[in-house]
Amino acid sequence: MADLNLAPIGSKGLGAWGEKYAADYLVGLGWMVVERNWRCSVGEADLVCLEPGPGELPTGVVVEVKCRSGSGFGDPLEAITYAKQRKLRQIAAVWRQVSGLGLSGLRVDAVGILKLPGVAPLVRHVRGVA
Amino acid sequence: MSTASAWSVALLGMEGTLIEVEAAIGGGLPRTVLVGLPDAALYEARDRCRAAVAGAGLSWPNQLLTINLTPASLPKAGSHYDLAIVSAVLAASGVVPHAIAASSVLVGELGLDGRVREVQGVLPALLAARDAGFEAAIVPARQVAEAELVAGLRVLGVSCLADLIEVLHGRPVLGGAYANEPPTVQPPDYAPDLADVRGQPDACWALEVAAAGGHHLFLHGAPGVGKSMLAERLPGLLPDLNNAEALEVSAIHSLVGRPLNGGLIRRPPYSNPHHNASMAAMVGGGARVARPGAISIAHRGVLFLDEVPEFSARVLDALRTPLETGKVTIARSASQVCYPARFQLVMAANPCPCGMLGVPGANCTCTPMSVRRYNERLSGPMLDRVDIHHRLLPSRLGLADAPAGESSKKVAERVRLARERQAERLMGTPWQLNGEIPGAELRRLPRARGMSLLDDAVRSGRLSARGVDKVLRLAWTLADLDGKDRITRVQLASALGLRHDGWRCAA
Numbered sequence: 344m345a346d347l348n349l350a351p352i353g354s355k356g357l358g359a360w361g362e363k364y365a366a367d368y369l370v371g372l373g374w375m376v377v378e379r380n381w382r383c384s385v386g387e388a389d390l391v392c393l394e395p396g397p398g399e400l401p402t403g404v405v406v407e408v409k410c411r412s413g414s415g416f417g418d419p420l421e422a423i424t425y426a427k428q429r430k431l432r433q434i435a436a437v438w439r440q441v442s443g444l445g446l447s448g449l450r451v452d453a454v455g456i457l458k459l460p461g462v463a464p465l466v467r468h469v470r471g472v473a
Numbered sequence: 474m475s476t477a478s479a480w481s482v483a484l485l486g487m488e489g490t491l492i493e494v495e496a497a498i499g500g501g502l503p504r505t506v507l508v509g510l511p512d513a514a515l516y517e518a519r520d521r522c523r524a525a526v527a528g529a530g531l532s533w534p535n536q537l538l539t540i541n542l543t544p545a546s547l548p549k550a551g552s553h554y555d556l557a558i559v560s561a562v563l564a565a566s567g568v569v570p571h572a573i574a575a576s577s578v579l580v581g582e583l584g585l586d587g588r589v590r591e592v593q594g595v596l597p598a599l600l601a602a603r604d605a606g607f608e609a610a611i612v613p614a615r616q617v618a619e620a621e622l623v624a625g626l627r628v629l630g631v632s633c634l635a636d637l638i639e640v641l642h643g644r645p646v647l648g649g650a651y652a653n654e655p656p657t658v659q660p661p662d663y664a665p666d667l668a669d670v671r672g673q674p675d676a677c678w679a680l681e682v683a684a685a686g687g688h689h690l691f692l693h694g695a696p697g698v699g700k701s702m703l704a705e706r707l708p709g710l711l712p713d714l715n716n717a718e719a720l721e722v723s724a725i726h727s728l729v730g731r732p733l734n735g736g737l738i739r740r741p742p743y744s745n746p747h748h749n750a751s752m753a754a755m756v757g758g759g760a761r762v763a764r765p766g767a768i769s770i771a772h773r774g775v776l777f778l779d780e781v782p783e784f785s786a787r788v789l790d791a792l793r794t795p796l797e798t799g800k801v802t803i804a805r806s807a808s809q810v811c812y813p814a815r816f817q818l819v820m821a822a823n824p825c826p827c828g829m830l831g832v833p834g835a836n837c838t839c840t841p842m843s844v845r846r847y848n849e850r851l852s853g854p855m856l857d858r859v860d861i862h863h864r865l866l867p868s869r870l871g872l873a874d875a876p877a878g879e880s881s882k883k884v885a886e887r888v889r890l891a892r893e894r895q896a897e898r899l900m901g902t903p904w905q906l907n908g909e910i911p912g913a914e915l916r917r918l919p920r921a922r923g924m925s926l927l928d929d930a931v932r933s934g935r936l937s938a939r940g941v942d943k944v945l946r947l948a949w950t951l952a953d954l955d956g957k958d959r960i961t962r963v964q965l966a967s968a969l970g971l972r973h974d975g976w977r978c979a980a
Contacts, residue, residue, distance in 0.1 A: 418535040421503045428502075453502060467535070472502050 357458070361410025362389050365454040368466055369406065383441065385433045393444075400447040405435040407472075410456040419455035420469060428473035435473075474499035477564030479574040480607070481557035482598035483549045486763070486803075486810030487724055489601025491578070493543045494554060496561035501537030507558075509542030512550040521552075522559045525583040529634040534566045548808065553592035555583040556611060559634065560641055569641040577609040577629075578602040581616075587634035589613045596727035599623040600720075611640055619733040622723065664709045665702070667884055672868025672875035673699055679863040679971060681884050684710035685891035686950030687906035689796070689818040689858060691781075694865030695835070696828040700821035703865075704745075704777040707819060709881040711741040711774075712889050718773045721813055725769050742774035744816075748783035755788050756801050756814075763803035763810050768795055771816035781820040782850040789855055792818070796858050799909075817908075818859065822851070832867060860908060860943050861971045891953040907949045912942040921948060923962030930969060944968045 366376050369392055378391035389408040393401040407427070409419035416422075431451045439449055451473040457465040476497045482489045507519045519540070523533050540558055542549055556579040563569045580598050582590040591613045599610050603626050612620045614630035621628050629646075631637045636646040670677055676692065680703050683690040690707075692700040714722060719737040726742070727733055746755060746767040753759065757766035768776055778784060795801045799815035824830040825844040830837040837844075856862070868875055895907055898918070904910050910918075927944060930936040936944065947968035948960045955964070 418503045420535070423502055469502055469536075 357410050357412060358408075361456045361458070362408045364410075364456060364464060365406065365408040365466070366390055368454070368468070374404070375401075377442075378438075381434075381438060383434060383437045385437055386430050388431070388434045388438065391438055393446075394450075396447075398447050400445050402448040402450060403435070403439060403442075403444065403446045405431055405438060405449075405451045407431055407451070407453045408456070409453065410458065412458050412460070414457065418467075419457055420453055420467060423453055423472065432473045475565050475567070477561050477571050477574065479557040479560040479564070480576075480578045480602075481554045481580060482578060482601050483547060484551070484594050484598055484601075484728070485808050486765075486812055487597050487728070488810075489598050490544070490547060491602065491605045491607075492547075492549065492554070492557075494557040494561045495541045495543065496558070496565040497539045497541075498534045498562075498565045499536050503535045503537065505533075505538045505540070507540045507542075509540075509545040510548045511542065512548065514552050515542075515549055515554055518552065518555050518558055521583055521585065522555055522562065524585040525555070525587045525634055526559060526562070528585060528587040529638075531563070531568060531634075532566075534562065538562065538565075551592070551594075552582040553580045553594070553598070556581040556589065556631070556637060559583065560611075560637065563638065563641070569638055570643075573609075573641050573643055576607070577611050578607045579611045581611070581613040581631070583634065589631050589633055589637070591615050591732075593730040594728045595619050596622060596720075596733060597724040599626055599628075600724065602626070611637070618736070619727060622720075622733065622737055664881065665705050667706045667709065667879060667881040668877050670699055670702055670706065670878050673703070673865060674878065676703055676863055676865050677878050677884075679861055680707060681710065681888060682947065682950055682954065682971060683707065683817070683819075683861055684884070685888045685954050686860075686895070686946065687817055687908035688860035688947060688950065689820075689908070691820045691822075691856065691859045691862045692865060693822045693824055693862075695832045695867060696823055698865040698867055700865060701777075701779055704775070704779070704819045704821060705743070706881060707775050707777075707817070708741045708743045710885045710888050711817075712885070712892060713739045714741060714773055722773050725765050725772055725812065729765055729770060742771055743777065744768075744771035744774065745777040745779060748778070748780050750784065750788060752788055752791060756791050756795065757803050757810075757812055759805075763805055763812075765812045766801075768792065768801060768814040768816055769812040772813045774816060775819055776816040777819045777821070779821050781822045782847055786850060786852065790852060793854060793858065820851075820859065824864075857939065860947055862973060863971065887954060890956075891950065894953040894956070895949075907946045907953070910946060910949075912939070915942055915945050918949070919959055921945065921960035921965060923960075923965055926962055926965050926969070936969075940972065944972055947971055 373395060375393045376390055377393055381388045381391050388405045390406040392404045392406060394404050395401050409422050411419040435449050435451055450471055453469045453472045455467045478493050478495045481492045481494055483492045505519050507516055526533050560574040560579055564571045564574045580595055582592050584590055595612055595616050596619055599620050600623055603623050609627045610620055611629045611631055614632040617628055617630035629640050631640055639646045667677060684707060719739055723733055723738045726738060744767045755766050756768055757763050795814040800811055801814045802811045825837055825839045826847050827838050829835040896905055927941055948964040951964040951967050952960050
């Protein structure tokens with residue numbers, strides 16, 4: 344578990360902390376994290392996971408993590424624009440080809456984390472955003 | 474996924490359609506979509522409502538929010554849906570209970586700070602809501618007085634978003650207190666009096682006949698003889714509007730955004746568009762949904778066209794159909810609307826461009842051709858629809874010696890009595906005034922004595938068959954003013970005189 348009380352200051356550190364926190368959260372759901380910061384020519388995926396089911400084969404999920412330390416610029420998930428969604432879709436397709444894993448499906452999810460000082464982080468997980 | 478709904482009204486002309494505003498929260502990235510054929514002003518409601526909710530210290534749903542306006546196929550316009558949208562959203566996100574939002578009609582625009590602003594057309598919108606069976610309405614606090622004109626509807630006024638939330642919880646607010654505010658400063662009903670018109674007894678009489686029978690009137694004469702002065706005094710001679718008429722007139726005035734704080738409009742309205750008026754300004758118009766024009770604002774009142782030859786020919790000819798039917802239908806790609814336009818037309822013109830033609834002792838400097846062109850600007854069919862043509866001559870007595878005319882009050886009383894006689898005679902027909910009776914109906918009334926006078930006029934070509942009907946209509950009004958039940962030769966002779974078309978003869 345990422346230490347709650349050690350949430351770093353500064354946007355880069357916060358982003359990395361958020362991705363780690365999100366990974367822990369997904370593992371808690373029973374998922375398997377197979378890649379972190381996976382890069383290809385199209386761009387970078389924060390997390391790539393395997394969600395068990397629905398059949399024998401798992402579902403591949405590319406996860407975009409957005410972390411904010413305040414809501415002054417809106418909800419974390421609002422930062423995912425149409426252009427970003429398109430890019431995530433392309434990254435997911437590339438990853439599927441490169442990995443060569445047997446999958447029952449492919450999906451893009453978003454996890455928004457709001458970490459206000461002195462309060463437990465607020466996680467919102469939206470499935471199938473792109 | 475949670476949903477909620479609230480109600481508002483879409484106005485298409487005077488017709489209101491109830492609109493259900495649905496809000497659904499959940500199932501996607503935070504985003505707000507507004508569907509159901511909104512126009513630009515309505516689409517912006519999305520951002521306006523969001524800012525207003527934030528301004529009130531509440532949070533906008535941070536999930537996918539879909540707002541739907543049903544029936545989704547009807548085009549919707551305007552900014553008055555804001556209150557319904559916010560209510561549906563707040564109910565869907567659990568801030569307020571669903572019940573009151575789902576059973577009331579909400580009309581009002583929101584400011585970015587959460588203030589509730591006034592909107593146009595509250596009266597016709599709430600009339601539609603009441604007819605659809607709604608019992609409660611929520612309106613901007615300043616328009617409570619206007620909303621309360623609709624009998625049988627419980628009206629709640631809100632002045633800001635905080636008020637709205639209280640009202641949706643079923644708690645009382647102070648918003649209604651605005652209703653008891655004295656209406657915005659209105660000058661004491663300044664009605665010019667007929668006694669101010671000096672040295673024009675015939676013209677005053679022509680005006681009285683026009684008022685009594687609802688006849689259209691054409692005044693022509695040199696500049697400064699008092700044409701405009703007379704026209705302004707016509708509404709003062711007309712009786713108050715009855716309840717149904719007052720409601721119609723008030724609804725139109727509400728639609729064009731005139732405040733109705735003083736209650737229903739009881740006096741006949743007066744509209745005097747300038748002669749550069751466009752087609753849309755005169756008969757109504759606009760891009761997607763047509764708005765009422767000057768003729769509808771003059772509904773059940775007086776439309777005065779000063780310097781009528783200066784109006785564009787197209788605009789004048791557009792008046793011909795409404796003059797016959799009492800309403801105007803405007804078709805646009807998105808919709809077709811119908812506004813009532815039963816007005817009394819008063820036109821005024823000079824005899825020629827310089828204005829001095831035929832004035833004793835004055836010299837006209839116009840060429841015959843320019844006089845003729847000036848005359849031709851008024852089309853024959855238009856003049857034919859006007860019952861009374863009156864030529865004003867400068868007073869022969871000095872103005873100082875001319876006796877003061879009768880006061881408007883005395884004349885209005887005679888007009889009222891004459892109208893009562895007409896109402897009695899026309900009982901059981903859709904018409905109320907002599908000026909409205911169609912020719913066929915006219916011949917069913919008791920036959921006039923001394924019709925040979927008219928027959929002679931027809932035979933000598935001074936009067937057309939349609940002209941006979943017009944003279945008979947005028948003669949009935951004259952008989953009503955005299956308190957007679959039949960037309961005699963006296964009334965026919967006077968009526969012929971009132972119809973005399975001096976305008977063309979001048980050319």
